[in-house]
Amino acid sequence: MSRPPWFDLRERGILIAVALFWAICALANPMFHEESTYLSILREASFVGVAGIGMTFCIISGDFDLSVGSMLSLLAIACVAMVGHTGLILAVVLVTLLGAACGTLNGALIAILRIPAFIATLAMYFIYRALAYIVTNGQPVQFQERWFTAVGNGNLAGIPIPFVYLLILTAAGTYILRRTPFGRQVLAIGNSRRASEISGIRIARIRILIFAVVGAFTGIAALLISSRLWSANSGMKIGYEFDVIAAVVLGGTSLAGGKGSVVNTSIAAVFFASLNTAMNMFHVDSYMQRVVIGIVLLFAFSLNGIRSYVGERLRLRRAARDLGLAARRA
Amino acid sequence: MRGPARLLESYFVYLVAAVTLAVFALLTPNILTGANIINLLTNAATVAIAAAGMTFAITAGGFDLSIGSILALTTCVLGKLVPHLGAWGAVAVALLVGGVLGAVNGLIVTRLRIQTFVATLSTMIVYRGLALIYTAGRDATLYANLDVKYFTAGALLGVPFPIALTLLVFLTAYAVYRWTPFGVFVRGIGSNQVAAQVSGIPVDAVLIGVFVVTATTTVLSGTLLTSQLLTGNGRVGLGFELEVITATILGGTSLSGGRGNVWGTLVAALLLTIIANGLNLLGLADPYQRLAKGLIFIVALALDSLLRLLRERRR
Numbered sequence: 315m316s317r318p319p320w321f322d323l324r325e326r327g328i329l330i331a332v333a334l335f336w337a338i339c340a341l342a343n344p345m346f347h348e349e350s351t352y353l354s355i356l357r358e359a360s361f362v363g364v365a366g367i368g369m370t371f372c373i374i375s376g377d378f379d380l381s382v383g384s385m386l387s388l389l390a391i392a393c394v395a396m397v398g399h400t401g402l403i404l405a406v407v408l409v410t411l412l413g414a415a416c417g418t419l420n421g422a423l424i425a426i427l428r429i430p431a432f433i434a435t436l437a438m439y440f441i442y443r444a445l446a447y448i449v450t451n452g453q454p455v456q457f458q459e460r461w462f463t464a465v466g467n468g469n470l471a472g473i474p475i476p477f478v479y480l481l482i483l484t485a486a487g488t489y490i491l492r493r494t495p496f497g498r499q500v501l502a503i504g505n506s507r508r509a510s511e512i513s514g515i516r517i518a519r520i521r522i523l524i525f526a527v528v529g530a531f532t533g534i535a536a537l538l539i540s541s542r543l544w545s546a547n548s549g550m551k552i553g554y555e556f557d558v559i560a561a562v563v564l565g566g567t568s569l570a571g572g573k574g575s576v577v578n579t580s581i582a583a584v585f586f587a588s589l590n591t592a593m594n595m596f597h598v599d600s601y602m603q604r605v606v607i608g609i610v611l612l613f614a615f616s617l618n619g620i621r622s623y624v625g626e627r628l629r630l631r632r633a634a635r636d637l638g639l640a641a642r643r644a
Numbered sequence: 645m646r647g648p649a650r651l652l653e654s655y656f657v658y659l660v661a662a663v664t665l666a667v668f669a670l671l672t673p674n675i676l677t678g679a680n681i682i683n684l685l686t687n688a689a690t691v692a693i694a695a696a697g698m699t700f701a702i703t704a705g706g707f708d709l710s711i712g713s714i715l716a717l718t719t720c721v722l723g724k725l726v727p728h729l730g731a732w733g734a735v736a737v738a739l740l741v742g743g744v745l746g747a748v749n750g751l752i753v754t755r756l757r758i759q760t761f762v763a764t765l766s767t768m769i770v771y772r773g774l775a776l777i778y779t780a781g782r783d784a785t786l787y788a789n790l791d792v793k794y795f796t797a798g799a800l801l802g803v804p805f806p807i808a809l810t811l812l813v814f815l816t817a818y819a820v821y822r823w824t825p826f827g828v829f830v831r832g833i834g835s836n837q838v839a840a841q842v843s844g845i846p847v848d849a850v851l852i853g854v855f856v857v858t859a860t861t862t863v864l865s866g867t868l869l870t871s872q873l874l875t876g877n878g879r880v881g882l883g884f885e886l887e888v889i890t891a892t893i894l895g896g897t898s899l900s901g902g903r904g905n906v907w908g909t910l911v912a913a914l915l916l917t918i919i920a921n922g923l924n925l926l927g928l929a930d931p932y933q934r935l936a937k938g939l940i941f942i943v944a945l946a947l948d949s950l951l952r953l954l955r956e957r958r959r
Contacts, residue, residue, distance in 0.1 A: 350908065396746075403769075412749055423942065423946075427946045427949060428949040428952075428953070429897060429943075429945040429946060429948075429949055430945075432761055433889070433899070433945060434942070434945065437886070437942050437945065438938070439937050439939040439942075440883060440886065440934055440935075440937065440938040441935060441938035441939065441942075443934075444931045444932070444934040444938060445935065447931040447934075448935065449933065450929045478706070527740075537760075548835070553769075556765070556769060559663075569758075569762060599656035599777065601773050601776035601777045601781060601878075602685070602773065602777060604769055604770070604772065604773035604776070605769075605770050605773035605774065605777070606768065608766050608767065608768075608769035608770035608773060609770060611765075611766040611769065611772075612752065612756070612763070612766040612767075614759070615756075615757040615758045615762050615763065615766060616757070616758055623757075
């Protein structure tokens with residue numbers, strides 16, 4: 315009998331981490347008694363979490379996308395440029411499609427030209443940013459429509475609108491991952507590419523689709539962030555891809571592929587947002603913040619290694635004990 | 645067995661470099677003037693020297709993405725310490741710091757068992773953070789003690805110092821790669837890590853050594869760079885790792901590990917410089933140059949995977 319995963323706390327270590335972190339901060343700093351602090355954490359978390367949902371699919375399948383930060387800059391510029399002409403709904407659709415198109419390009423490089431994913435996307439990281447610079451001539455772009463700022467800055471029934479987006483998209487992402495053939499194929503590819511190929515999954519197509527999904531979610535993140543900032547420019551959000559990947563990995567998605575959870579990614583994004591807020595409140599030097607984040611990242615990356623090492627040890631010990639028992643019985 | 649395909653594979657980059665040089669020479673005659681050639685070689689040195697180290701990392705089947713940050717940290721260390729320790733003393737300290745950071749990379753990879761790519765991705769953030777903390781985010785400009793100028797303007801046995809250093813590094817790299825146990829082990833690990841482990845190669849120690857090599861060669865590159873800029877800054881060298889990896893792969897070192905090409909790396913670094921220099925002489929603006937570099941990188945990678953496919957087909 316397996317419990318539904320949402321209630322299984324063994325699968326939700328990150329949730330406990332967030333709760334503990336908040337408890338410690340609340341003890342140390344009265345700012346963490348305010349409701350507004352938590353609402354602002356949730357808002358900031360959403361900007362990373364939304365792109366994290368797409369990245370979760372990518373990392374589950376055993377790949378990476380390092381180009382999301384640059385892609386985000388390019389898409390945010392497109393979004394700001396068109397939102398006045400198109401209105402909100404069409405802007406959401408178009409920026410998502412545009413993101414999916416960028417992602418498809420990444421996917422084609424990887425699945426058709428067979429360039430290892432992280433290097434191909436490292437190259438695209440530079441290309442998208444150069445394109446963003448070229449289309450804007452290095453100048454920031456702004457929109458004139460005040461209503462559009464509500465998407466990133468407004469509240470719906472007291473909840474930050476970006477967080478509403480995050481909740482809906484997390485539910486959608488979980489559904490796609492667990493209940494659709496595409497989601498199962500993503501998991502299968504991550505588990506064993508050879509086995510999936512032999513069992514008839516069209517790897518190249520699924521991989522291209524995965525990168526398109528990453529692009530689509532990055533598009534929505536670009537919409538939220540450009541609205542939040544009232545503008546976009548070619549130098550925005552440098553290092554964004556690390557925040558996104560860090561959230562996915564801290565959420566327990568295995569770098570080896572095959573395992574992962576969209577819900578945990580979103581919670582991990584909340585964790586990082588809390589960490590950033592806390593470091594600001596405790597006046598940690600902004601350069602020191604990078605070092606802290608890098609170390610948390612290293613810790614997150616080694617988590618899976620540690621977990622499998624401990625698991626292996628336990629299994630070996632159990633096997634040895636069983637062998638011993640069998641030998642004694644014989 | 646050296647079939648024509650194999651020959652093409654080994655000497656491909658020389659061919660491309662020659663053709664590119666010829667094309668640019670037709671477009672802008674200035675590229676082949678004596679002064680510009682010295683200029684070309686000097687500019688190529690920074691990427692080339694770090695790429696010599698990267699050749700070992702990629703041959704061993706790994707990566708080092710943290711070198712851009714190590715480059716930045718080197719300029720900061722030199723910018724801060726040259727006034728106190730003199731040029732050579734500061735370089736010695738920088739080499740020591742680089743060696744330690746490289747060893748840290750190696751220890752993370754071997755002890756925590758993280759893929760080289762992600763491990764160095766994390767240390768890339770940390771090291772740059774260290775560089776920025778060390779200089780408090782400001783420029784460490786060298787006003788006094790300009791001995792460091794020797795590293796660009798000086799000469800060793802009549803050869804401009806950067807060119808001499810590049811040659812020295814590559815001769816050493818080739819000798820180490822070809823004739824020392826370390827070189828053999830690196831190739832062995834890159835071909836098949838499990839087999840290497842089983843046959844008694846000290847895999848962990850060799851991998852740590854590889855990261856020390858990439859870090860220290862990067863410190864040498866950083867020394868040349870500081871000597872040109874006469875300032876240290878934590879923001880230097882963003883994307884440096886990409887340029888260096890491009891040079892290494894373009895030079896014929898295979899991403900699948902086990903096959904390096906030291907001289908190819910040198911020629912590829914030159915090729916990249918020729919392209920950048922040519923685009924400059926043609927008057928292309930900086931963002932277009934970055935775009936061009938990204939595209940060249942993609943082409944290099946596509947070629948690498950094409951050659952790999954051909955190789956598999958032949959088996």
